[in-house]
Amino acid sequence: MLEYVARRLAMGVLTVLAVTVVLFLIMQLMPGDPIRLIADPDRIPPHQIEALRRQWGLDRPAHIQFIYWLVNIVRGDFGRSIVTGQEVRVLIATRMPFTLMLAVPALLLHYTLAVPLGLLAAIRSGSRLDRAIIVTTSALRTIPGFWLAILLMLVFAINLRWFPISGYQGPRSLVLPVLTLTLPMLGGTVRLTRAEVLETIREPFVLTAYAKGLTHNAVRLKHVLRNALIPVTVMFFLALPWLVGGSVIIENIFAWPGMGRLLWTAITNQDLPVVQGIIVIIAVLTVGANTIGDVISGMLDPRIRIELEEGR
Amino acid sequence: MKVMAAPPETAILQVDDLSVCFETSRGSVQAVSGVSFAMAKGEVYALVGESGCGKSTTALAVMRLVPPPGRIRRGHIRLGDEDLLALSDEAMADVRGRRLAMIFQNPLVSLNPVYRAGSQIEEAISLDSVPRPVAWRRAIEVLGRVRIGDPAERALRYPHELSGGMRQRVMTGMMISRTPDLLIADEPTTALDVTIQARILDLLMDLCSHSGMALLIITHDLGIVAEIADRVGVMYAGSLVEQAPVYELYEDPLHPYTRMLMRALPRLGKGQGRLETIPGSVPDLIALPAGCAFHPRCPERLAICASQTPVSRVVGGGRTVACHRGEVDR
Ligand SMILES: Nc1ncnc2c1ncn2[C@@H]1O[C@H](COP(=O)(O)OP(=O)(O)OP(=O)(O)O)[C@@H](O)[C@H]1O
Ligand code: SF4
Ligand SMILES: [Mg+2]
Numbered sequence: 001m002l003e004y005v006a007r008r009l010a011m012g013v014l015t016v017l018a019v020t021v022v023l024f025l026i027m028q029l030m031p032g033d034p035i036r037l038i039a040d041p042d043r044i045p046p047h048q049i050e051a052l053r054r055q056w057g058l059d060r061p062a063h064i065q066f067i068y069w070l071v072n073i074v075r076g077d078f079g080r081s082i083v084t085g086q087e088v089r090v091l092i093a094t095r096m097p098f099t100l101m102l103a104v105p106a107l108l109l110h111y112t113l114a115v116p117l118g119l120l121a122a123i124r125s126g127s128r129l130d131r132a133i134i135v136t137t138s139a140l141r142t143i144p145g146f147w148l149a150i151l152l153m154l155v156f157a158i159n160l161r162w163f164p165i166s167g168y169q170g171p172r173s174l175v176l177p178v179l180t181l182t183l184p185m186l187g188g189t190v191r192l193t194r195a196e197v198l199e200t201i202r203e204p205f206v207l208t209a210y211a212k213g214l215t216h217n218a219v220r221l222k223h224v225l226r227n228a229l230i231p232v233t234v235m236f237f238l239a240l241p242w243l244v245g246g247s248v249i250i251e252n253i254f255a256w257p258g259m260g261r262l263l264w265t266a267i268t269n270q271d272l273p274v275v276q277g278i279i280v281i282i283a284v285l286t287v288g289a290n291t292i293g294d295v296i297s298g299m300l301d302p303r304i305r306i307e308l309e310e311g312r
Numbered sequence: 313m314k315v316m317a318a319p320p321e322t323a324i325l326q327v328d329d330l331s332v333c334f335e336t337s338r339g340s341v342q343a344v345s346g347v348s349f350a351m352a353k354g355e356v357y358a359l360v361g362e363s364g365c366g367k368s369t370t371a372l373a374v375m376r377l378v379p380p381p382g383r384i385r386r387g388h389i390r391l392g393d394e395d396l397l398a399l400s401d402e403a404m405a406d407v408r409g410r411r412l413a414m415i416f417q418n419p420l421v422s423l424n425p426v427y428r429a430g431s432q433i434e435e436a437i438s439l440d441s442v443p444r445p446v447a448w449r450r451a452i453e454v455l456g457r458v459r460i461g462d463p464a465e466r467a468l469r470y471p472h473e474l475s476g477g478m479r480q481r482v483m484t485g486m487m488i489s490r491t492p493d494l495l496i497a498d499e500p501t502t503a504l505d506v507t508i509q510a511r512i513l514d515l516l517m518d519l520c521s522h523s524g525m526a527l528l529i530i531t532h533d534l535g536i537v538a539e540i541a542d543r544v545g546v547m548y549a550g551s552l553v554e555q556a557p558v559y560e561l562y563e564d565p566l567h568p569y570t571r572m573l574m575r576a577l578p579r580l581g582k583g584q585g586r587l588e589t590i591p592g593s594v595p596d597l598i599a600l601p602a603g604c605a606f607h608p609r610c611p612e613r614l615a616i617c618a619s620q621t622p623v624s625r626v627v628g629g630g631r632t633v634a635c636h637r638g639e640v641d642r
Binding site: 202203204205207208209210211212213214215216222223226227230300301302303306 | 375377379401402405406407408409410413414416418421422423424425426435436439470472473483486487490
């Protein structure tokens with residue numbers, strides 16, 4: 001198992017490295033000279049621009065630049081924002097908690113709603129309740145996030161005044177953005193849970209569990225749900241980076257001081273170091289979550305664990 | 313249709329006029345039609361017949377585990393003095409495992425892959441309110457009883473780490489761990505190789521003779537039947553067409569279908585006694601032929617066979633048969 005985790009981590013590092021290479025190539029291929037972003041060639045004499053270029057290492061060959069850049073990233077140094085001059089590291093560190101403050105509760109709420117609903121739909125499969133659950137959660141999926149956000153704001157912030165309309169003003173501010181992140185995504189997990197439960201119910205070992213004398217509930221909990229939730233749990237870990245990456249629109253609508261908003265402003269301002277920093281962080285997060293997902297599925301399913309240990 | 317082959321006082325299982333159907337989109341599949349039989353304490357009763365004739369469905373009905381879209385349409389099932397079909401779900405769950413247990417057709421997938429072999433037996437034992445550590449110790453004892461070497465170590469293995477024969481023994485252990493009065497074994501050896509087959513059968517026989525457990529064994533294999541059964545029930549297209557003590561059945565099969573089965577049985581020594589194909593095809597259980605379900609294939613059919621369903625009748629010596637021809641001859 002340990003060996004497997006190590007191998008997965010190594011793979012993860014390679015993946016992140018690949019992302020950085022692509023990122024670097026894109027920057028190289030971008031039209032325009034990065035120096036022009038900080039020094040206007042109309043007002044700064046050419047020899048000073050040359051000096052700046054040397055100072056920033058832009059006169060070196062591309063692969064040397066890449067190595068310098070990479071070494072800095074590994075040290076956690078993404079450079080400074082071109083716009084504000086703040087260290088990207090600090091910017092991300094102050095914004096990240098706000099994004100996680102939305103993403104983690106959204107994820108937890110999502111699963112505490114979706115798993116029981118999926119289970120219920122599966123147990124009553126074919127009934128009206130089943131159809132109602134599937135139709136409702138699928139319909140939610142078709143609602144665009146920004147539209148839902150505006151609707152929630154109108155009803156709960158403007159008309160009812162139950163929650164603040166935007167920005168971070170204490171825990172109550174979490175409610176509307178978390179709902180906006182949670183509701184549209186429910187459908188997928190409900191369907192996955194339902195499908196997995198229905199498939200597991202048909203497994204012969206479920207019949208065995210009944211035959212040895214377990215009650216309906218014991219069979220459902222210890223045999224059906226326990227096995228059906230393995231892929232659902234893996235999805236849980238895969239969803240976290242997705243939520244962080246996907247928070248751009250929501251954070252903008254709710255004027256939420258998180259990474260999504262930071263990324264948005266950075267893109268509009270062509271603030272390359274900040275964009276790079278965030279993309280690398282999201283890549284690392286994705287790879288990390290994938291690895292954790294794999295390890296957890298190995299822990300939950302001894303068959304996978306054996307496969308992993310045998311290195312297949 | 314009421315036929316009692318074993319006297320009711322000593323009967324551990326009594327099935328009366330059992331009918332099960334599967335409501336499919338093509339129509340209603342009559343998997344079991346009016347099956348009646350009884351088993352005495354400690355008796356080994358074999359159900360035989362071609363594939364799809366309703367053997368497993370009969371067994372699942374006794375367990376009250378017929379999967380949807382199946383439904384028990386008619387009949388009574390008594391286990392000792394309990395009317396199984398009248399019990400609540402909870403009461404039935406309490407009967408399962410404790411008084412009535414079943415080994416399923418496919419041992420390779422009938423254990424939960426995520427739990428250790430020992431835990432799955434322990435789970436059964438702790439239903440008798442046994443504390444966990446005691447249940448675990450007993451689970452290991454049970455593994456020893458089903459002749460698994462090094463049971464303490466094997467208890468820790470996951471199903472996929474065990475061989476097919478080993479898994480079948482774990483399954484058997486799980487089902488006998490609470491000493492049921494009746495064990496149903498649905499083709500317990502089909503997926504296993506010959507030497508392991510013999511060992512499993514040996515084990516089942518041993519359990520019957522030592523604990524007075526009755527065994528309802530389902531098999532295609534007439535060789536196995538001859539070896540272990542006390543009595544045999546022959547099923548065709550959802551009906552029990554003949555039942556008899558094993559020796560009588562082999563010596564003097566009464567039903568034309570049984571006779572064909574016997575003829576299809578290869579000579580001893582050749583093959584393993586598996587059923588060979590019988591001319592004609594099994595009828596569609598959605599649209600059963602009128603009269604005797606076997607009449608399209610029957611070499612001995614009479615005029616009334618196509619219009620009147622033969623009724624099962626007792627012919628002495630604990631035998632029953634459902635055939636018009638017998639009504640005339642005997
Ligand atoms: N879930 C189901 N849905 C529809 N029909 C079914 C279902 N299960 C069984 N049947 C039908 O019921 C009939 C009896 O099946 P059953 O499994 O009892 O036969 P069997 O005698 O055990 O056969 P085998 O020797 O192949 O195990 C078959 O014709 C089968 O097609
Ligand atoms: S009832 Fe008629 S058709 Fe059916 S088995 Fe007997 S003789 Fe053959
Ligand atoms: Mg079967």
